[in-house]
Each structure stands twice: as C-alpha cells, then as structure tokens.
Amino acid sequence: MSSTSHEVARGPHHNSGAASTALSAHSIDKKFPGVLANDSVDFDVRAGEVHTLLGENGAGKSTLAAVLCGLYQPDAGYLMRNGKRINLSSPRAGLQHGIAMVHQHFRLVERFSVSENVILGSRDLPFKLNRRDINEKVASVAESYGLPIDPNATVGDLSVGQRQRVEIVKALYQGAEILLLDEPTAVLVPSEVEKLFENVHAMTAAGKSIVFISHKLGEVVEISDRVTVLRNGRVTGHVSGRGTTDTKELARLMVGRDIELNAQRATHATGHEILQIRNLSLSVENVAVLSDISFNVHAGEMVGIAGVAGNGQRELADTIAGLISPTSGSVSISGAMTTDCGPIQAREVGLAYVPEDRLGMGLVPSMTILDNLLLTRDRKVVVDRVSVRPEATRLIEQFEIKANGPDHLARKLSGGNAQKVLLARELSGGRSATKLLVVCSPTRGLDVGAIETVRRLLNDARRAGQAILLISEDLDEVLSLSDRVFVLYRGAVVLETPGESAQLSQVGAAMAGLANEGRS
Amino acid sequence: MMRIPFRVVFEQRGETPRRLSLLVPLASVLAALFFGALFLLATGYSPIDTYTNMFRDGFASFNGITDTLALSTVLICTGISAAFAFQMNLYNIGGEGQLYLGLIGGAWAGIALGDHLPTLIMVPIVLLCGALAGAAWIFVPAFVRSRLGTSEIVSTLLLTYIGASLIKHVIYTPDSFFRNPNTSFPQGRRVADSASLDSFGSSRLYPTFFVALIIAGALYWIVKRTEFGYRINVISDSPRAAHYAGINARRTTIWVMLISGALSGLAGAMLIVGPYGKIEPSIITLGYGYAGIVVAALARNNLGLIIVSGILFSGLRVGGNNLQVTTDTPIHIGVMLQGAILLFALGGEAFRRYHIHVVRVQDATARKAAV
Numbered sequence: 001m002s003s004t005s006h007e008v009a010r011g012p013h014h015n016s017g018a019a020s021t022a023l024s025a026h027s028i029d030k031k032f033p034g035v036l037a038n039d040s041v042d043f044d045v046r047a048g049e050v051h052t053l054l055g056e057n058g059a060g061k062s063t064l065a066a067v068l069c070g071l072y073q074p075d076a077g078y079l080m081r082n083g084k085r086i087n088l089s090s091p092r093a094g095l096q097h098g099i100a101m102v103h104q105h106f107r108l109v110e111r112f113s114v115s116e117n118v119i120l121g122s123r124d125l126p127f128k129l130n131r132r133d134i135n136e137k138v139a140s141v142a143e144s145y146g147l148p149i150d151p152n153a154t155v156g157d158l159s160v161g162q163r164q165r166v167e168i169v170k171a172l173y174q175g176a177e178i179l180l181l182d183e184p185t186a187v188l189v190p191s192e193v194e195k196l197f198e199n200v201h202a203m204t205a206a207g208k209s210i211v212f213i214s215h216k217l218g219e220v221v222e223i224s225d226r227v228t229v230l231r232n233g234r235v236t237g238h239v240s241g242r243g244t245t246d247t248k249e250l251a252r253l254m255v256g257r258d259i260e261l262n263a264q265r266a267t268h269a270t271g272h273e274i275l276q277i278r279n280l281s282l283s284v285e286n287v288a289v290l291s292d293i294s295f296n297v298h299a300g301e302m303v304g305i306a307g308v309a310g311n312g313q314r315e316l317a318d319t320i321a322g323l324i325s326p327t328s329g330s331v332s333i334s335g336a337m338t339t340d341c342g343p344i345q346a347r348e349v350g351l352a353y354v355p356e357d358r359l360g361m362g363l364v365p366s367m368t369i370l371d372n373l374l375l376t377r378d379r380k381v382v383v384d385r386v387s388v389r390p391e392a393t394r395l396i397e398q399f400e401i402k403a404n405g406p407d408h409l410a411r412k413l414s415g416g417n418a419q420k421v422l423l424a425r426e427l428s429g430g431r432s433a434t435k436l437l438v439v440c441s442p443t444r445g446l447d448v449g450a451i452e453t454v455r456r457l458l459n460d461a462r463r464a465g466q467a468i469l470l471i472s473e474d475l476d477e478v479l480s481l482s483d484r485v486f487v488l489y490r491g492a493v494v495l496e497t498p499g500e501s502a503q504l505s506q507v508g509a510a511m512a513g514l515a516n517e518g519r520s
Numbered sequence: 521m522m523r524i525p526f527r528v529v530f531e532q533r534g535e536t537p538r539r540l541s542l543l544v545p546l547a548s549v550l551a552a553l554f555f556g557a558l559f560l561l562a563t564g565y566s567p568i569d570t571y572t573n574m575f576r577d578g579f580a581s582f583n584g585i586t587d588t589l590a591l592s593t594v595l596i597c598t599g600i601s602a603a604f605a606f607q608m609n610l611y612n613i614g615g616e617g618q619l620y621l622g623l624i625g626g627a628w629a630g631i632a633l634g635d636h637l638p639t640l641i642m643v644p645i646v647l648l649c650g651a652l653a654g655a656a657w658i659f660v661p662a663f664v665r666s667r668l669g670t671s672e673i674v675s676t677l678l679l680t681y682i683g684a685s686l687i688k689h690v691i692y693t694p695d696s697f698f699r700n701p702n703t704s705f706p707q708g709r710r711v712a713d714s715a716s717l718d719s720f721g722s723s724r725l726y727p728t729f730f731v732a733l734i735i736a737g738a739l740y741w742i743v744k745r746t747e748f749g750y751r752i753n754v755i756s757d758s759p760r761a762a763h764y765a766g767i768n769a770r771r772t773t774i775w776v777m778l779i780s781g782a783l784s785g786l787a788g789a790m791l792i793v794g795p796y797g798k799i800e801p802s803i804i805t806l807g808y809g810y811a812g813i814v815v816a817a818l819a820r821n822n823l824g825l826i827i828v829s830g831i832l833f834s835g836l837r838v839g840g841n842n843l844q845v846t847t848d849t850p851i852h853i854g855v856m857l858q859g860a861i862l863l864f865a866l867g868g869e870a871f872r873r874y875h876i877h878v879v880r881v882q883d884a885t886a887r888k889a890a891v
C-alpha cells in the first residue's frame with residue numbers, strides 16, 4: 001500500500017495502515033469467442049477502500065466485475081474472500097459471500113414499491129409479509145448509509161439517481177460487504193454524483209469495499225484509493241493513494257499516449273438554415289413537456305441543448321426525428337416540412353439521429369453489428385447483406401470498435417463499443433447524405449480516447465457543412481463544442497447564450513430554473 | 521413444524537454452456553423413455569418390445585415411415601404456423617380452428633369449381649382457398665391484437681370452438697352444401713376428381729409433403745433474408761428500436777398473424793386434396809392444430825428445425841397409435857409416452873436456463889448466520 005499522507009487521514013479503518021484484503025482475484029482468464037476479455041488478471045480490494053477499474057472500452061472491466069460477483073465463471077484463476085478460496089457459481093453465491101454488483105442497467109420492477117424491490121429475491125421470507133417491519137428495516141438500512149429513500153414509493157416514479165440508490169440499498173439489505181459499481185455515474189447528473197460519492201464515503205467508513213468503474217477521470221481521481229488500469233484484458237498499470245495522480249496521467253496510462261481531454265470548438269462559417277423549429281409544443285396526458293420552442297440550426301453550426309435530464313430533451317429530439325407528433329408547432333429539415341411525417345421521411349431529407357438509449361432503441365441487442373447498421377437504411381425487399389459487409393468492416397476499423405467482425409452481436413459488445421456502433425451508423429449517412437445530425441449524449445460511456453475521436457468526428461461533420469444539434473447533460477461538453485447553447489428547463493428554452501462566452505454560473509442557474517432573463 | 525432438510529435451488533445461469541444445448545435434448549428423450557419403461561413395467565408390458573414395435577411402426581417399415589411422413593405433412597404446416605407467429609412473440613393457439621376453416625375453404629373450392637379445370641390448376645386453387653379461409657379466421661384476433669392489444673391467446677382459442685361447431689354444422693345440417701346429398705348418413709360431399717391428388721404407390725403419402733417442405737424452407741428464408749423478416753426480428757427484440765427506425769409494428773403484427781392463420785388453413789386444405797377428399801367431421805377429435813404447437817415447442821420455435829421435430833413427433837404418434845393394432849397394448853400407453861417425451865423435452869429447458877442444485881437447509885442457515 002502506498003504510504004502517502006492521504007492514506008492515513010482517511011477514516012477509522014485505516015489507522016492501522018494495512019486493512020485486510022476483503023476479496024482478491026488471482027490470474028483470472030475469461031475467454032469469449034474470439035477475445036480474451038480477461039488475461040491472467042490479478043486484482044484485490046481491501047475493507048474500507050475504493051478500488052477503481054479503469055480502461056478503454058472493451059478492456060474487460062465489466063467482465064472482471066462479472067467474474068468477481070459470480071455472474072461469469074472464469075476459465076482459469078480463482079477468487080479468495082478474506083483469505084479463503086471461494087467458488088462462485090452464480091450471483092446468488094456471490095451474495096452469500098457478501099459480494100453484490102450494481103449494474104448499469106438497473107434490474108428493478110417498476111410497478112413494485114421500493115421495499116418490495118429490495119426484498120425481491122430474498123430467501124427465508126416469512127409466508128406472510130409484514131409490510132411495516134420490512135419498510136422499517138429497509139428505511140433503517142438506507143438511513144444508516146445516508147441513502148434516504150421512501151420505502152413505499154413506486155420505483156417507476158423515481159428518477160434514475162433514486163433508482164440507483166434503490167439498487168444500492170438492495171445490495172446492502174442483502175448483506176453486501178463488497179459492492180461493484182459498474183459505471184454508476186454515467187447516468188447521473190452532477191448533483192446526484194455528489195450524493196453518490198457521499199454514500200460511497202459512508203459505506204467505506206463502515207468498512208465496506210467498493211469496486212468502482214468509470215470513464216470520467218476527474219471522478220476517478222476524486223474517489224479512488226487505488227486504481228488498476230486494464231488494457232486488452234491485461235493489467236497494465238497501478239496507481240495507489242488518493243490524490244497522487246491527475247487525469248492526464250491516468251489518460252496516458254489508459255491509452256498509452258497523450259490525450260486532448262478538453263473539447264475543441266471547430267469554428268466554421270455557418271450557412272443557410274437547415275433545421276427550423278417553430279413554436280413547438282407537446283403535451284403528454286395534459287402535462288406540457290415542451291412549450292413554445294423556436295430556433296434554427298444552420299449548416300456548419302453546432303447548437304447545444306443543456307439541461308438537467310428530464311426537462312424535455314428526449315422529447316425534443318424525438319419530435320425532431322419524427323418519432324413523436326407535436327401538439328402544435330412545426331419542424332422542417334432542409335426546407336422540407338417533417339412534422340408528423342415519421343422517421344423515414346425525416347431521414348430521407350437528411351436527418352441522422354443518435355438517441356440517448358443505445359441498446360433497445362438505437363441498436364437491436366440480439367442482432368449483429370451488420371444488421372444494426374441496416375436499421376436506419378433503405379433495405380431492399382431481400383436484405384442485401386453482402387454489399388454492406390465491406391462497409392461494416394471499414395466502420396469497425398475506423399471507429400476502433402472492439403468486435404470479432406460484422407457478425408458480432410450487439411448485446412455482446414462492451415458498453416462503449418455499442419455506443420460506437422451507433423455513432424458509426426449515424427455519422428456515416430444512411431438514406432441520404434446527412435444534413436442534420438441530432439446527437440444525444442454522444443460520449444456517454446466512452447473512454448477518453450474514443451471521446452476524442454467522437455468529438456473530432458462531430459467537428460469534421462460540421463466542417464463538411466452538416467448542422468448539428470448536440471443534446472447532452474455533460475455541461476462541459478455542450479459549452480465547449482457548441483456555437484450557441486440553449487438551456488431547457490421544464491420543456492421551455494430559458495436561456496440562449498453563445499458557447500464561447502457562456503458563463504458557467506449563468507447556465508447553471510438557468511438549468512436549475514433560476515433564470516429570470518428570458519431568451520434574447 | 522417439520523422441516524425438510526434439503527432444498528432444491530434454481531439459479532439462473534448468466535450464460536448457458538454450449539455442451540448443455542446438445543446434451544439436454546438428448547438426455548430428455550432418454551429420461552422420457554426410462555420413465556415410460558417404468559410405467560410399462562408397472563402395467564405389465566415389456567418396455568423393450570413396446571419400444572421396438574413403436575420404432576418399427578413409426579419409422580422402420582414402409583407403411584410406418586410413409587404414414588409418418590403423411591402425418592408430418594400436416595404437422596409441419598401447423599408447426600410453422602405456431603412457430604412463425606412466435607417469431608414475433610405472438611401466440612397463435614387457434615391453429616386448430618384455422619385448420620378446420622382450411623378444410624371448409626378447400627372443400628368449398630373443390631366442390632364449387634366442379635370438374636372443369638386440370639388438376640395442376642385445381643389443386644393450387646383449393647390449397648389457396650384453404651389458406652385464405654385460415655387467414656380469414658384469424659383476421660379479427662389479428663386486428664384487435666394490433667389495434668387494442670387484446671390477447672390473441674384467448675381470441676384465437678375461442679374461435680377454435682366456433683370453428684368446431686362450424687364443422688359440425690356444415691356436415692350435420694340437412695341440405696348443407698358440404699354434405700353428401702346421396703346418403704342419409706351425415707358425410708362430407710366429395711370434391712371434384714381434379715381436386716384430388718394420388719398418393720405415392722400403395723402408401724398414404726401425398727405430394728403435398730413436398731409442398732410442406734418447400735413452405736417450411738420458404739418461411740425460414742423469409743425470416744432470415746428478407747426485409748419482412750428483418751422487421752419481425754427488430755419488433756420482437758425491441759419495439760422501441762422498431763419505432764425509432766420507422767417500422768410499422770401494427771401492420772407487421774397483422775401480416776404475421778394472417779400468414780400464421782393461412783399456414784394452418786393450408787394444412788386443412790392439404791387434407792382435402794390428399795387423404796380426405798371431403799370434410800371429415802372426425803377432424804375435430806384429432807387435434808392436429810394443437811399438435812403443431814407441440815411441434816413448434818419441440819423445435820424451440822426455430823423454423824429450421826420444424827421439419828425435424830414434425831417428422832419425429834409424427835413418427836411417435838404413428839408408432840404409438842399402431843401399438844394398439846399390432847400388439848394388444850392399449851392406445852393410451854402410446855399417448856402417455858408421447859406426453860412423457862414432450863414433458864421431459866420441455867422440462868429439460870430448465871436445465872439449460874438454470875443451475876439446479878440441492879442444498880442442505882442447515883448449511884444455508886449456518887452460512888447466513890456467519891455473514
């Protein structure tokens with residue numbers, strides 16, 4: 001263990017200086033057809049620490065986490081828990097040893113209440129449930145780690161951050177001592193990330209161990225006691241001690257070269273109007289989701305939409321893409337009216353759309369990469385896969401997608417590589433030459449190298465004269481890439497500002513609904 | 521309170537080991553045969569003799585294999601009917617009723633068009649009319665399913681009962697168009713000679729068998745290779761991706777169900793141009809449509825495997841039914857064996873999907889206490 005001063009100051013469990021190893025993995029191999037996802041990986045986590053797994057997309061982080069919790073069985077190597085060798089045949093066996101994983105895609109039943117979800121799957125429940133007892137127990141588990149949550153709330157009504165909290169409470173309720181968090185912050189807004197980190201501190205202070213996975217280097221530096229870097233399934237680096245590293249060094253460790261971490265704006269002379277939105281309003285079940293939105297995006301221009309998730313961004317994008325009919329107002333792309341015309345018409349006049357949800361909306365999980373490339377294209381009556389194959393192979397190379405080839409199933413891709421397939425398809429044009437590109441959270445889940453690539457591609461696209469609408473919760477990204485930024489709050493544009501001279505405080509206030517000056 | 525010291529635990533597998541995919545079906549059949557043997561022994565029959573007889577009468581004799589293929593002609597059609605709908609997670613339970621309608625539709629064409637056209641034209645027309653009648657029978661369930669989301673399981677099943685009544689009605693009503701006017705005994709009226717095919721030699725196998733094979737191949741191809749099949753795959757896997765890509769799920773749902781109905785209807789019409797030549801009211805006791813669901817389930821709804829499972833299941837049925845004729849074994853033994861094989865084959869799925877093991881209850885509680 002490193003002996004930096006940071007180590008000592010960190011809570012009651014570290015005053016001895018050498019906390020015991022809670023869980024360790026030894027020479028783990030995990031093969032998938034065509035890839036060695038884990039190649040003799042050694043890893044360990046101590047009681048009361050946060051140990052981060054860092055690595056490029058497809059490096060094998062999720063695979064290692066799945067092995068650690070019993071979801072996958074390793075092809076070689078073994079696990080030790082508190083110094084004793086264990087064999088995990090299933091996640092339930094993992095749980096019996098106090099190991100639980102919080103997946104990026106939550107596995108909650110939306111119609112059930114919080115406490116019903118928490119006790120779901122527990123053995124040894126009495127035949128007749130005493131709701132009050134259970135609620136109390138769930139609430140007390142939650143509160144002892146600073147995770148206040150209403151046990152009676154229906155999960156379907158909760159925000160993403162709250163659902164994640166339910167998953168964590170569930171793991172703790174089931175007796176987890178070691179929590180594996182796979183990209184927990186990818187779906188959270190900054191304030192929720194802060195909350196999560198407070199919870200993580202509360203848990204480590206109570207002697208629990210956290211295995212943390214994230215691509216956001218700033219977070220990694222902030223939260224980790226140790227970092228292990230994976231590359232192509234191998235451990236290639238270690239960093240010990242909180243605060244002993246910075247994001248630049250981590251990036252270099254990960255990809256083996258210097259990375260431009262900050263987004264660069266490609267200033268470009270803008271042309272005529274491509275996207276025109278006029279007085280767009282949308283109500284769903286009499287609740288206004290979008291109200292009276294009007295703006296244009298010009299050829300060669302990037303317009304950013306900032307806002308806290310759930311303020312109408314998704315609906316705005318879906319409406320532009322022809323998936324939702326607005327209650328009133330109009331959308332036209334490249335001079336053609338596309339309101340109510342459906343997604344195919346919109347694509348025919350030059351739309352490309354990267355939705356927020358990749359697996360299940362942008363991509364069909366059970367289909368191959370090749371078939372997924374065909375999803376938004378013009379398919380003949382007999383699907384012609386032969387002629388698309390070379391292009392698929394080329395895109396896999398160009399986007400550095402880690403896959404066995406065009407026949408790799410989308411659901412068997414790592415999270416970041418799935419996102420790359422989606423971007424590759426939408427950025428490479430489909431039914432017609434792309435004129436308008438609507439992208440939602442394009443860099444979510446991508447490693448720093450891939451983020452750099454995607455931003456470069458977006459900038460290339462605008463230099464080629466495409467109009468780009470960038471919708472993202474990553475405020476830094478929006479501000480630094482866009483020419484103009486709109487802030488969406490409760491379905492209305494509350495602020496318009498140039499990207500270059502935008503003031504963070506002003507934008508932040510607008511996102512929180514505190515803007516008092518309307519649009520210019 | 522008494523406690524059982526052991527507990528069987530089912531744990532969902534993260535991934536299914538490849539060898540299990542082969543091993544499980546094989547082991548299921550063996551287990552079923554073993555279970556059947558116990559049953560045979562207990563009732564005083566020799567398992568070895570019974571199995572040899574069944575195998576001979578189902579597969580290993582001229583009459584056996586041709587009868588098996590003849591039956592499989594129908595079961596392959598009803599089997600793809602069920603499996604095709606299932607490609608889109610639709611449960612067409614009413615293949616039985618659509619088959620009745622296929623019988624009526626085919627008989628109508630075969631009688632009404634008379635003996636004017638050559639067989640080569642007449643037979644396809646009869647088959648087409650049967651298929652259309654089957655499709656018509658599923659139209660309402662398809663429509664309400666795609667518009668209102670009404671369960672097709674219930675609606676197609678209910679229509680089967682109405683279909684059965686319809687069969688009885690057209691045969692037992694005096695002066696019915698479909699009833700043989702020359703006998704007082706209620707019987708179907710024969711279709712025109714040009715609407716009847718000849719069987720191969722002395723067998724009861726008709727050329728429609730090859731039609732069934734071609735249709736099975738064609739549907740497999742449609743699902744794998746065509747735009748229509750592509751849509752089916754997108755919708756069944758992720759409806760939201762279909763919406764995103766502008767694929768019309770409602771329309772596709774209707775088409776898939778209509779085709780499924782047409783396939784069961786076709787099976788009925790194949791009986792008209794083949795062995796029946798008229799409406800046989802006994803059809804409502806044979807359950808060929810329901811058997812199609814079983815055939816589809818045995819093939820795990822894999823269109824490529826329906827031919828295999830259809831022939832295997834037919835052989836089992838032919839062999840089982842013949843037990844009664846060639847030996848004195850009651851028919852129920854044959855039926856029981858069919859049921860056992862089916863049950864074990866489907867039960868075997870549990871081993872593929874779950875890791876099953878037995879734990880001692882004390883162990884579990886002790887471990888819990890330690891944690």
Ligand SMILES: Nc1ncnc2c1ncn2[C@@H]1O[C@H](COP(=O)(O)OP(=O)(O)OP(=O)(O)O)[C@@H](O)[C@H]1O
Nearest residue numbers: 032037057058059060061062063412414415416417
């Ligand atoms: N079930 C699977 N079948 C086949 N290959 C798989 C499967 N799961 C993962 N892989 C492959 O194993 C490699 C490692 O994947 P893994 O999901 O562990 O990556 P990761 O480090 O979590 O990446 P990301 O940051 O993109 O989530 C990838 O090349 C991926 O394509």
Ligand SMILES: [Mg+2]
Nearest residue numbers: 061062414415
């Ligand atoms: Mg991952």
